[in-house]
Amino acid sequence: MSARDNILNRVRDAVRTKAPRPPEPSAAPIWPPMGEAEARFREEFTALRGEIVESLPEFLAGFAKIATDKSELAGSGNVPVREADLGVTSCVCLVAQTGSIVVACRSAEERALSALPPVHLVVARRSQIVLDLEAAIGVLRKQYGGGFPSLISVISGPSRTADIEKVLVLGAHGPKRLAVHFINK
């Protein structure tokens, strides 16, 4: 008998007796009303120390080494991700409720883009903002069906740690700055 069979057999034996069922939860809404999507996104995102970039050329002028996911929105960069001081990506959607950006990647290169360079810029359309996490998962389902990419990440602000005396420090291992630029088309 393999470890797999042993474990599954023990599990089957165990759950033959059901544990007492917990009381049925109420149908009350868990979340307060979200408000208007874009306004809520801006509020939550900036509260998490995310930056909204109004002028893209001005922002990009601050970086010499740029890597991108080569998507239509992010354009093309000039260095590989390991050398970049800015990673530019598109995203699946943005979540108003939590001020989050949802990225999905298939390749190792792409996976590193939103995690390795010290600054991460997301270029998005306003229409990509969804109201809450549930809606964001709905977008993922619709976009990928059963074939989910190898990494999906819901990113809420720049990397941080509060391990030392609960003092907030930005830029633990991931990007120290996270920015979003909305394009007008």
Add this chain to the structure above:
Amino acid sequence: MNTNALQFRRATEAKAFDLDHRAIVVKNTNTYHAAVARGIARFADWETARCRAAAVKWEVMNHLDRYLEEFERNVQAKGGHVHWAETGAEASQIAVSLAKQHGVRKVVKSKSMVTEEIHLNPALEAAGVTVLETDLGEYICQLRGEPPYHIVTPVMHLNRAQIAKTFNEKFGTSLDATAEQLAGIAREKLRAEFLSADMGISGGNFAVADTGMIGLCTNEGNARLTTALPRVHVAIVGIEKLVPKLEDLALFWPLLATRGTGQFLTVYNTLIGGSENFHVILLDNGRTKLLADAEQRDALHCIRCGACLNACPVYKAVGGHSYGTTYQGPIGSMITPHLRGWQDWSHLSYASSLCGNCADICSVHIPIHHHLLHNRRNSVRQHCDPLIQRLMFRVWLWGVQSASLYALGGKMARLAIWLGIAQPLARAWTKRRDLPEPPRQAFRDWWRNNERA
């Protein structure tokens, strides 16, 4: 008393009177409680949220075989690999052989309590593999050669100065380094390790059955780098970590973050799965024993938010290291006898004031303090209680069953206190506490004299 119980008694005795320790822990937990209060305020109905989470976990745990098989099927369908381990040693062995198979010399790890549970690092090191913890708190633990003090905040017991001293001893950095500078040093040191590591090892906060992906929740981004940069990713996940579907995370992500740190979401809520070099090790290591106990099965609903540790007056007084376990605090005290044996660990069932704070704040509604009582009952049934205790309860039982013996006992106790010999007789109690002043008259005497009035 067994050696673990003795060790626990000694460690708690020392920690409970360490005022520096208390000051640090109180400061950290107060900051935490304030943040959590703000986090809970973002929910319209926290109670419903945790009831729903409990219902989801009940469904999983009571049909766990089905969800495990579904998860396995979906990981494999996407090209990943699933391994099963009955014990911690088996899981470590699988990780070591994967490392050998892929010619791995260096492993980077993101924070994972389950790898602490199975003692993975020593196993890898014995096989000649260098292992680096990358979560800042875990990195500090590794530098100090200490186990994590807390399942969520591994160095909650240290202040900035102590951490700066550790860095100073290891790297010669300034003793006055700020939290920001210390995090910067770790970032710089570990950046090179991420880029040169051959294998990344993580745990898993969630295993999503319907997509065959594992969910990792971190703030630092170290799990992102651990899983993105090295050639091979191994995730070690307890079999209780399953959730049925992706949509469940819209509830569990905020729940975990809110009770874990007071954030609405941790910075990176990441789902990983579906590549050739992705391996999941599903670990039992005693979990099926707890599963077999229908009365206490819901202890497996735990999502390890760490809230019950921060809420527990005993944890705050005795500190995380005193327990001598991977999982500390109320939930650790409750599950450890199941996972690691009643003879050695049932003493932890008494490390509780039964105030119920742990159950009140539990993200998934586990009645932890009731389970600690169940544990006490079960350990007595299995004769895990010390012989002297069993004898004393026999005597007590005998005494309270007879009115005259009970009255005699009261008289003797009163006499002993008046004579001043109770103090030394009850030293275990009187060492740290005063004996109560006995009333002049026993109630039964008062009643006899006043009954007719």
